[in-house]
Amino acid sequence: MNKSNHSRRIFIKNTAASTALLAIGIEGLIAFLESCSSGKKIKISSFKTGFKQEPLPYSFDALENVIDTATMEIHYSKHAAAYAKNLNDAANAEKIDTKKSLEDLLPEVSKFSTKFRNNAGGHYNHEMFWQCMRQKQDNNKPNGSLMKAIEKRFGSFTEFKKQFADAGKNRFGSGWAWLCKNEKGELNIGSTANQDNPLMDVGGLEIKGFPILCLDVWEHAYYLKYQNKRADYIENWWNVVNWDYVQKRYSAD
Ligand code: MN
Secondary structure: OOHHHHHHHHHHHHHHHHHHHHHHHHHHHHHHHHHHHOOOOOOOOOOOOOOOOOOOOOOOOOOOOOOOHHHHHHHHHHHHHHHHHHHHHHHHHOOOOOOOOHHHHHHHHHHOOHHHHHHHHHHHHHHHHHHOEOOOOOOOOOOHHHHHHHHHHHOOHHHHHHHHHHHHHHOOOOEEEEEEEOOOOOEEEEEEEOOOOOOOOOOOOOOOOEEEEEEEOOHHHOHHHHOOOHHHHHHHHHHHEOHHHHHHHHHOO
């Protein structure tokens, strides 16, 4: 390319930019600058959660030393199945398109009924929870970019586990502990009450973002084996976390 052509291209580019700027106005410019500073939006297309229960990715007795067979069977076949059924009932009653994914619906869940909110959360949270676990592994921990991000944000894997466990232990009543990735790709820990989920557009959420790890701290998740000892359940649960799955969610962009 010769020099005059090059200058002409720059002139055209700058003129186009100025014209675009005039067209969007000052409010548009502010919105544009804000979108630049908040970093890229998270695309969650790799993790579409439908309205039906997926098969459990392992047998009911696969997590036996950590979560007993009876708990797994009742949890999946009764509790989680009920959320799926009630979700579909609510969607039918409210004419919500069940071909949509919950990743698309949870960010606008405030438009629908409490029944839809509770059961959409209940279904999504459990579908994700099953995938977040696998058979017990010795020295179970993440590696690669996720481990680096955890160490950067929390100082160490040990400190991360402590803060996550505290989120679960300190959740009063029933709920979930979460590790989430925000729009800037940063990690955060928090908990939600009942079946609320960090993707929801509802007030009062302690944590928002794209969830990459979740832990069910409802009593139905641990009571048969651990009774009132929620802390022991959480301590033991680290052995069955499926870090490969968590890494996949972390890496999704
Ligand atoms: Mn549950």
